[in-house]
Amino acid sequence: MNLDQxxxxxxxxxxxxxxVKIDSSVFGATRPEYYEGKFFCSMEVKDQMVASISIINLELIP
Structure with missing residues (x-):
């Protein structure tokens, strides 16, 4: 993998x-309810640290 990408x-x-799809492939179960809370905190709650994601070739990578 080229780190510049x-x-x-x-x-x-x-x-x-x-x-949710990445999480499901790692844990073998779909847990959208878990991530709804995580996304709410990262998007709406001002005193929470915003998460970041990694992207390669325009796709999220785990």
């Missing part, structure tokens, strides 16, 4: 489905 950015609402 990896981009780090702030997580966005439209990343939700991809994050």
């Amino acid at each position: 990896i981009k780090i950015r702030t997580i966005k609402r439209e990343d939700f489905d991809a994050v």
Whole structure:
């Protein structure tokens, strides 16, 4: 993997489905309720640290 291709950015609402899909492939179960809370905190609660994600070739990577 070429590290120059990896981009780090702030997580966005439209990343939700991809994050749930990655989580499901790692843990073997879909847990959208868990990430709904995480996304709410990162998007709406001002005193929370905003998570970041890694992207390669325009796709989220675990």
